[in-house]
Amino acid sequence: MTAPVLAQQTDVAAVTLDHVSKSFGAPGAANLVLDDISLNVAPGEFVCLLGASGCGKSTLLNLVAGLDRPTAGTIEVPGGRAALMFQEHALFPWLTAGQNVELALRLRGVPRGERRAEAQRLLELVRLGGAHGKRVHELSGGMRQRVAMARALAQDASVLLMDEPFAALDAITRDVLHEELTRIWEQTGISVLFVTHNVREAVRLAQRVVLLSSRPGRIAQEWSIDLPQPRRIESSGVADLAVEITDKLRGEIRRHVQH
Numbered sequence: 001m002t003a004p005v006l007a008q009q010t011d012v013a014a015v016t017l018d019h020v021s022k023s024f025g026a027p028g029a030a031n032l033v034l035d036d037i038s039l040n041v042a043p044g045e046f047v048c049l050l051g052a053s054g055c056g057k058s059t060l061l062n063l064v065a066g067l068d069r070p071t072a073g074t075i076e077v078p079g080g081r082a083a084l085m086f087q088e089h090a091l092f093p094w095l096t097a098g099q100n101v102e103l104a105l106r107l108r109g110v111p112r113g114e115r116r117a118e119a120q121r122l123l124e125l126v127r128l129g130g131a132h133g134k135r136v137h138e139l140s141g142g143m144r145q146r147v148a149m150a151r152a153l154a155q156d157a158s159v160l161l162m163d164e165p166f167a168a169l170d171a172i173t174r175d176v177l178h179e180e181l182t183r184i185w186e187q188t189g190i191s192v193l194f195v196t197h198n199v200r201e202a203v204r205l206a207q208r209v210v211l212l213s214s215r216p217g218r219i220a221q222e223w224s225i226d227l228p229q230p231r232r233i234e235s236s237g238v239a240d241l242a243v244e245i246t247d248k249l250r251g252e253i254r255r256h257v258q259h
Contacts, residue, residue: 010023013023013040013042013076013078014042014043014044014077014158014159014191015039015040015041015064015075015191016039016040016041016074016075016076017034017037017038017039017060017063017064017073017074017075018038018075018076019037019038019073020036020037020038020066020070020072020074020075021034021035021036021070021071021073021216022034022056022059022063023071023245028116030071032244033215033216034060034070034187034217034218035054035217035218036073036218037060037073037217038073038219039210039219041159041191042191043158043189043191044189044190044191045192045207045208046185046191046194046207046208047191047192047194047206047208047209048195048196048201048202048205048206048208048209049061049193049195049196049212050196050197050209050210050211050212050245050249051197051212051213051214051217051249052249052253053197054066054214055213055214055217056216056217057163057195057197057212057217058195058214059217060195060212060217061084061161061163061193061195061224063075064077064159065084065161066082067084067105067166070204077158077159079158081155081158081159082158082159082161083153083155083157083160083161084161084162085148085149085160085161085162085163086163086165087163087164087165087167087168087255088168089136089144089145090148091136091144091147092136093136093137094136095110095151096133096135097131097132097133097134097135097139098116098119098120098123098133099119099152101122101123101147101151102115102116102119102120102154104151104154105119106209107155108155115236116132118154119132119150120132122150122151122153122154123147123150124180125150125153125184125187126146126147126149126150126153126180126182126184128146128147130165131143131147134178136210140173141168141170141173142169142173142177145165145166145169145177146177146180148165148242149181153190158190158191159191159192159193160190160191160192161194162192162193162195163195164195164196164197165177165194166201167198174201178201178205178229178233179230181205182231186229194206199242199245200238200242201233201240202245203225203227203231203245204233204238207224207225208222208223208225209222209223209225209245209254210222211223211245211248211249213255214255220248223245227241242243
């Protein structure tokens with residue numbers, strides 16, 4: 001696999017979660033969602049968090065993004081910022097594609113005179129160079145997610161957090177965006193923490209897959225993915241490993257139901 005061109009060899013992790021737990025509700029009646037999660041994401045690493053619905057994957061991503069605080073443990077993002085991309089594109093419909101990206105640049109403090117050119121560069125990176133002046137309603141679902149990706153990259157974050165960003169797309173569009181995301185990751189060297197419940201998607205994209213148990217979410221198992229990129233979601237290597245991980249996931253779900 002081609003290494004991300006900007007990934008740096010360093011002992012400092014891009015993301016560190018140290019014995020992180022998260023509960024919701026009043027003391028004494030709290031609902032434990034995440035329990036004692038310790039996880040490092042290396043600079044330039046692509047990690048997929050996998051698990052059944054409700055296991056705390058999105059909660060963990062929100063904690064890393066700083067949208068919520070852990071009940072116990074610590075989270076460090078030494079690069080200072082993590083950009084979050086949601087399942088829904090969350091674009092402002094009254095702005096054009098380029099203006100949505102420029103807004104992120106403005107919030108980052110990029111001078112007005114530099115924003116349009118930088119937004120255009122980022123749109124070209126996601127292969128939407130001709131979409132700067134298009135409104136959101138003029139874009140397909142896949143194009144909207146590309147704009148959302150460009151907007152996330154505009155934040156110049158060291159870590160890109162992705163919460164099932166392709167789940168609502170059709171299979172062909174999703175496969176194309178898998179290829180695009182892999183290309184962008186390799187070109188930029190950004191660290192990616194990607195949440196999904198789709199096992200094949202996880203194996204298709206990641207260098208490492210981390211399986212969370214059903215609630216409360218705990219790290220049940222990890223897999224290093226040695227398959228070369230680019231990968232195809234239907235390839236035998238992806239399919240074989242997906243079967244192994246799916247068996248483990250089913251076991252976790254059965255164990256949760258029995259308890």
